[in-house]
Amino acid sequence: MPMTCDWKNSVLKRTIENLGNRTIQGVWRIGFAARFFVAVLLHSGTAFRRFGLTIREMYFTGVLSLIIILVSGLFVGMVLGLQGYETLQIYGAEEALGILVALSLVRELGPVVAALLFASRAGSAITAEIGLMKATEQLSAMEMMAVDPIARVVAPRFWAGVISMPLLAALFSAMGIFGGYLVGVQLIGVDEGAFWSQMKSAVDFEQDILNGVIKSMVFGVAITTIALFEGYDAPPTAEGVSGATTRTVVTSSLAVLALDFVLTAFMFRGLN
């Protein structure tokens, strides 16, 4: 029968099969990632009992990210100061520059840009490290020695990322506000008193700063989970590890942006 023969080799059939296969793979990976996340949380005891392990990882994820975070924060704040001044001076509201710089940094740019930098600086390193550990069978060796790799290797990295992320975001915001101050007050000559006092009256501790910290914590959880999972799930080849590293940066950046939209919609709805 020519009909069935056509159907068996048709492009349409292969496309549909391909789609089905990808869907199943995707759902399977999401399920596996969720189980992995729960397993990390359940095995976090060691990360706190032997806090030295977590501190070691905080050095690699947090301290070594400091330079890029601080320098980027400074420049983002300086650019905000310049561009904000250009627009505000049209309306004769140069003094509101402090509000503009502080609110945009504390609410959005601080947590989000710090998280994007963190994903590319620390997330990719975590994935590459764990992926390589898996490829060289160090994780299997640990299991042979009755050492749980999730508790010993994964959980300390997870908690180090979750603790580091809010601190990095706060440093980014503080540096950015300092940059805005440098450009706005020192370079352009906006009144210093008005800059700080208007900023102070417009920025609320609970509504703006605390929500920014909560945002960065959520981003920290998302980035480290994605990075650890991609590393743990990477095919044990050189190509597999490199692919997993790329996927970590892409997926966690997209996750940060999507989560930011959702969190902003919940946190700042109805605020003026």
Added chain:
Amino acid sequence: MNKTVLDLWVGLFVIAGIAALLFLALKVGSMNAVSASNSYEVVARFDNIGGLKPRAPIKSAGVVVGRVGDIRFDNETFEAAVTLRLDNRYAFPKDTSAAIMTSGLLGEQYVGLEAGGDSRMLKNRDQIFITQSAVVLENLIGRFMYGQAQEGAPQ
């Protein structure tokens, strides 16, 4: 890497992070000056609140004395009932008047309080009876045009 050097760096990192948070909390932001514990609530009814929003400042003689709590529409009097959350440190006479004003031409709207002469003071859950609504630009223009038309009309 030596373990103590590592600890030192992480310690410095944590201290810097907490210092940045403190800087944000103390220098950049302010704790919501009027919290529920050190304030009292007064209700004021307005015919029209214009663009007044919750958390807008309440000023008396230009000094911020509180923040607007919630704004409701009263379906019995068809007025807006605005809860004013005033700082405990400031007491106002019973016949204080409230008006909705705008700071600057394009600025935010706030509630201005003008103290009266009564010897009794406003207490929690009291009401301010003398109120003045927000100035709505369209009404103002409408009134102006109506006045012009009246003037030009033949007697």
